[in-house]
Amino acid sequence: MSDNNVLVEIQDLRIEFDVRAGIVKAVDGVSFDIKRGQTLGVIGESGCGKSITARAILQMVPKPGKITGGQVLYHRQARGATQTDVINISKLDPDGQLIREIRGGEIGMIFQEPMSSLTPVYTAGTHIDEAVSLHRLTPLRKVGDQLAETIQAHQKLSKQEARQIAIEMLRRVGIPKPEQRVDSYPHQLSGGQRQRVMIAIALSCQPAMLIADEPTTALDVSIEAQILDIMRELQESVNMAIMFITHNLGVIAEMASEIVVMYMGKQVERAATVDLFYEPKHPYTRALLQSIPKVGRKTGVRLASIEGMVPDPFHLPTGCVFHPRCPSFMPGKCDKIAPTWKQLIGNHWVSCLLYQEV
């Protein structure tokens, strides 16, 4: 049963960028699973390969980048069917028919910048119609009405129907007066409303999975809370998986059931959210958690930060990439031997020499 529950499997994924100054290993041996209906959080500093990993799931790695190893397996389940076929996304033609069906239709994505994610010349309704017409799926109107769903699945929609769907989707993401807002251009909407429209677009085709790449970073906290609520509600109603990328630890604690921590293209720790927050194993995770400001902490005490700088990607440190900044640095070991991915207890994985016999 557990195997049937896996939606996307990333196995030892490696992505390299061949730029003039050398080769950057943006993603270096990352593996994790995303399960149906659950939220996986990915955290890490800027530039640690979170977004690139997400893009690899849609076979959309930006230009000089190349997948040089590993694979992304997508367990595709036809609507209403119980059988799954495994598609190796990393082997698909990035402009091919199949990947375009998966993009948007089965795996949706929303981005960090709601301000610039909508094409300025089209209204909110046009955007939703476009996504719907690209995949020719009628979004769920009555949850559970699976039969009617499959009948509608391959119908071409009329203009009136598409508009109706757009209004319906806008209402579901909590946009006030959707009948009017459907004709608004992006510049007439606020940041929060734009991000809601983005979510509406992504959800209009009922994807099995939503990749949210820092969806609330550009929004203020009250809007952020509303957006997160909407995402959670919708996830429950359609049993959708979410890959939630952020560097906001507070947000991820609220959203995710499992968390992957990344540093310099490598995953350093993976655990259930509760375990990770209460018993962080990797020194990097610990340092990250200590750097969260807390209400009620003594004033006058400086906020903890991680020592040192993120290393130059062209000259990565030998051994463990985190060793120059690590408070638990073991000379002679950490700078010589690269740690391996090791299971500790239950579903808690870590990549650190502290937990290895060397």
Add this chain to the structure above:
Amino acid sequence: MAKSSAKQQRKPVGQSYWALVWWKFKKNKLAIVGGLLLALMYFSFVGIPEFIAPYELERRSEYTEARPQTIRFIDQEGKFHLRPFVYGLERKVDVAARRRSYVEDPNRIYEIHFFVQGDPYKLFGLIPTDIHLYGTWSEDPAASVFIMGTDSLGRDYFSRIMYGGRLSLMIGLIGQFLTLILGSVLGAISGYYGGTVDVVIQRVTEFLAAFPNIPLFMALAAAIPAFWSPILVYFMLTVILAFVQWGGLARQVRGLILSLREREYVLAAKSFGAEDSRLMFRHLLPGTMSHVIVIATLAIPGMILAETALSWLGLGLRAPLTSWGVLLQESMTVYAIRFAPWLLWTIPFLLLVILAYNMLGDGLRDALDPYGAR
């Protein structure tokens, strides 16, 4: 919650882009004048030249190379006529100079009437009628009115300018339309794909830009078979003009696409499963349109002038097709300028069209950037 209910009551206050553009355009009086002038000229030259011209294109009179008749209100005796009139022309042969000339004969008065019957034609190609804007209303078969003189075959020059305007003005529009399509499609492909495709398209535009225009026109125009029908020649000429001129537009579109394709909305559209052609033509090209419209408007005069120059050189349109360039061919000689200067009447019309286009284009350029400082 209180915040969202407050939002519900608020009407959308944002001005739409085109409302802002129109608001800014309206403030530019020169551009308005240019626009109205163009509308008027296109309506009269392209829409109803048959109505405005008193004669048919090929209607010959016995007066060859006759001077323009002056429109008068006061006759020789100093009597004021409410209705304008012209004197009849009398042919004189100057034996010493070996040429004909015409003098006005004050005894023959032809009144000019409006909405008179004349040569039959079809209005808009549909409605058969014979009403012309003005003409002489006389039983005398020699009665005629040539407000801009006649050419060497005795055809009313004003009528010919009216008909010639149709081809000259349309070639600007059609040619620019073809340029627009060719330039934006190739520019978009070049900018969007980059790499080899980009290099090839850019080298082709550079080749076209570096090649001297007139020889290129000559070579291409010479390739049009002489036995083709005039309409086909006309069509080929527009294609040739568009073919030579698309390069500049393609470069501009490419530059704009290069910057636009890095925008997040392109990535977002891609992540919803949009294919390359949809990204290029639905998401990227519309973003360049405000810029492209301005370039296109400002380039139409160039198109009209190119046609005029080619036809003047005898490489473009040929009689019996009549365009302003074809008309100007007659005024190519020193003889024409010395003895029949009225054959240069085409030029003021040409200038007016080009000025109007420039005024409109300048206004559009300022208006389409409504957030700019100017």
